[in-house]
Amino acid sequence: MKFNRIALIMAMEDEAKPIIQELGLDHKGKLISPLPMEYYEGTFNDLKIDLITSGKCDRFNVDHIGPQAAILNAASAIGRLRPDLIINPGTAGGFVQAGGEIGDVYLSYPMICYHDRRIPIPGFDAYGVGSYYCYDTRELAKDLNLKTGIVSTGSSLDYTDKDLDLIKSYGGVVKEMEAASIAWVADLYKIPFFAVKSITDLVDNSTPTEEEFLKNLTSASISLSREVVRIIKYLAG
Amino acid sequence: MKFNRIALIMAMEDEAKPIIQELGLDHKGKLISPLPMEYYEGTFNDLKIDLITSGKCDRFNVDHIGPQAAILNAASAIGRLRPDLIINPGTAGGFVQAGGEIGDVYLSYPMICYHDRRIPIPGFDAYGVGSYYCYDTRELAKDLNLKTGIVSTGSSLDYTDKDLDLIKSYGGVVKEMEAASIAWVADLYKIPFFAVKSITDLVDNSTPTEEEFLKNLTSASISLSREVVRIIKYLAG
Numbered sequence: 001m002k003f004n005r006i007a008l009i010m011a012m013e014d015e016a017k018p019i020i021q022e023l024g025l026d027h028k029g030k031l032i033s034p035l036p037m038e039y040y041e042g043t044f045n046d047l048k049i050d051l052i053t054s055g056k057c058d059r060f061n062v063d064h065i066g067p068q069a070a071i072l073n074a075a076s077a078i079g080r081l082r083p084d085l086i087i088n089p090g091t092a093g094g095f096v097q098a099g100g101e102i103g104d105v106y107l108s109y110p111m112i113c114y115h116d117r118r119i120p121i122p123g124f125d126a127y128g129v130g131s132y133y134c135y136d137t138r139e140l141a142k143d144l145n146l147k148t149g150i151v152s153t154g155s156s157l158d159y160t161d162k163d164l165d166l167i168k169s170y171g172g173v174v175k176e177m178e179a180a181s182i183a184w185v186a187d188l189y190k191i192p193f194f195a196v197k198s199i200t201d202l203v204d205n206s207t208p209t210e211e212e213f214l215k216n217l218t219s220a221s222i223s224l225s226r227e228v229v230r231i232i233k234y235l236a237g
Numbered sequence: 238m239k240f241n242r243i244a245l246i247m248a249m250e251d252e253a254k255p256i257i258q259e260l261g262l263d264h265k266g267k268l269i270s271p272l273p274m275e276y277y278e279g280t281f282n283d284l285k286i287d288l289i290t291s292g293k294c295d296r297f298n299v300d301h302i303g304p305q306a307a308i309l310n311a312a313s314a315i316g317r318l319r320p321d322l323i324i325n326p327g328t329a330g331g332f333v334q335a336g337g338e339i340g341d342v343y344l345s346y347p348m349i350c351y352h353d354r355r356i357p358i359p360g361f362d363a364y365g366v367g368s369y370y371c372y373d374t375r376e377l378a379k380d381l382n383l384k385t386g387i388v389s390t391g392s393s394l395d396y397t398d399k400d401l402d403l404i405k406s407y408g409g410v411v412k413e414m415e416a417a418s419i420a421w422v423a424d425l426y427k428i429p430f431f432a433v434k435s436i437t438d439l440v441d442n443s444t445p446t447e448e449e450f451l452k453n454l455t456s457a458s459i460s461l462s463r464e465v466v467r468i469i470k471y472l473a474g
Contacts (some may be wrong), residue, residue: 035425060364066354067392068418071308079316116353117303118393120447127297128393155304156355156365160397181305188272210357 001192003235005048007083008228009073011178012063013038014217015090016053018225023232025051032076036064045236052077066155067114070178074185085135085235086186086193089228091220092176093209094199098149102202102216105227106174107137108195109148112183115166115175116154129170132183135194144230149173151195153180157209164203175203196231198224238429240472244320245288245465246310248415249300250275251454252328253290255462260469262288269313273301282473289314303392304351307415311422322372322472323423323430326465328457329413330446331436335386339439339453342464343411344374345432346385349420352403352412353391366407369420372431381467386410388432390417394446401440412440433468435461 010016019025025040036055043049054064054073064073070088077083094100110133117128141148152172154163159175167175179195186193200220201212247253256262262277273292280286291301291310301310307325314320331337347370354365378385389409391400396412404412416432423430437457438449 034427057364060360062360062364065356065361066365068304068308068421071305072312072422075309075312114392116392118395119302120395120445121451123297123299124302124394127294127299128303155351155353155392157361158355158357160399162397184305185309190271208357214358 003047003085005050005081005083006085006087006232006235007077007081008049008051009077009086009088009182010051010053011065011070011090013053015221015224016051018222019089019228020051022225022229023049025049032080035072035076037073037076044232047232047236049232050077050081050083066177067153067181070181071185074182078185078189078191083191086182086191088179088182088195089224090176090178090197091200091217091224092174092197093201093203095173096202096204098173100173100199100202102199103220103223104147104199105223106147106149106197107141108134108151108179109137110134112151112153112180112195113170113172114154114180115152115163115172116156118162129166130180130184132180132187134183135192137194140231140234144234146227151176151179151197153177157213159203196224196228240284240322242285242287242318242320243322243324243469243472244314244318245286246314246323246325246419247288247290248302248307248327250290252326252458252461253288255459256326256465257288259462259466260286262286269317272309272313274310274313281469284469284473286469287314287318287320303414304390304418307418308422311419315422315426315428320428323419323428325416325419325432326461327413327415327432327434328437328454328461329411329434330438330440332410333439333441335410337410337436337439339436340457340460341384341436342460343384343386343434344378345371345388345416346374349388349390349417349432350407350409351391351417352389352400352409353393355399366403367417367421369417369424371420372429374431377468377471381471383464388413388416388434390414394450396440433461433465
């Protein structure tokens with residue numbers, strides 16, 4: 001499949017910085033005023049590249065992260081930019097039990113689920129999990145020597161036992177906070193979508209997620225950038 | 238404060254039906270194609286009334302409920318309709334310990350929080366809870382003999398111990414699945430917002446939420462409609 005315009009939809013500015021630098025993207029200000037999303041654009045060969053971060057929360061002075069901001073980011077980016085492929089690069093937690101290691105980079109496949117939308121009414125239970133199909137990344141992963149797996153999204157950086165039970169039930173190997181939300185909006189518009197996730201921490205070891213996350217955010221963002229640039233080169237043909 | 242155009246942003250069609258009938262709103266089809274939201278419009282005296290439900294999920298054949306769909310609904314409704322007041326009517330869980338009873342109707346005040354966005358990093362922890370301020374509903378509640386309280390939003394119909402701990406920490410008395418998301422988008426656009434929540438079930442009794450919810454959805458939606466119409470009449474002056 002040949003693409004003309006790729007939107008990279010991202011949460012945190014620190015995750016995005018190395019990609020913005022590597023691809024030489026220009027900061028164009030806010031995507032849509034008065035919304036917080038920051039818009040960067042550029043080209044790679046014949047490929048138009050848009051990168052949108054969810055921007056900063058003025059009140060708490062932190063980046064907008066999580067599923068709610070991701071929905072607003074994706075809907076605004078699609079409305080204004082009409083990309084023909086959406087990629088969500090970001091950092092994430094991995095699982096020792098699934099062979100995950102810090103620094104690994106995963107492509108989502110075959111689907112992206114929610115692990116904290118429990119609605120125990122028939123029909124709504126499956127709706128809550130979502131199970132959004134994503135772009136078939138298997139060839140891309142094979143050619144670039146990356147892992148693939150089911151990405152699992154939730155609103156919290158930590159987890160409850162119920163979260164882990166759900167992740168286990170569908171075989172999730174990457175835990176993060178945005179991909180399923182972007183997958184849903186992309187699916188409504190029938191735009192191909194996949195996530196690229198760089199592992200900052202291991203969910204099923206003894207160190208609290210937040211400690212490992214902060215310690216490894218910079219290095220994981222650099223690995224993420226390296227792989228995103230390889231993916232863009234590959235897609236640009 | 239005098240309003241000219243009020244948007245009622247709602248999740249489920251069954252919750253909205255009695256309001257649509259009572260106010261005699263016309264179905265105008267989808268709000269924005271290809272998004273799922275259904276758009277109804279009408280007037281009450283000089284007041285323009287828009288009602289938008291989040292529409293149906295074709296894949297699982299259920300209504301779009303929860304924070305993600307609420308973000309998309311609110312952002313789309315504001316983008317297209319530019320209301321000067323947003324109200325989120327809906328059904329919710331109450332708490333026996335807070336004096337809640339099935340059939341009670343609450344107005345949100347003074348704020349709306351999330352109980353399932355745990356991000357244990359300084360700054361992000363408060364961001365996760367959100368604590369969105371809402372329109373001062375105290376006079377309205379007093380004049381219409383309604384309760385007020387802190388509304389708490391999460392992605393699940395059921396709850397974990399961590400959810401309940403957080404709700405207790407900020408004194409939440411109403412548990413539901415959309416209000417904080419709509420509050421955030423309304424706040425970004427500086428549009429006044431409040432929620433109106435009719436209690437279908439009591440979180441802190443022994444009956445599972447889903448059983449009580451389904452049993453009381455119709456009667457709670459009728460109470461909700463009655464109070465929403467009273468509120469509209471009051472605001473129309």
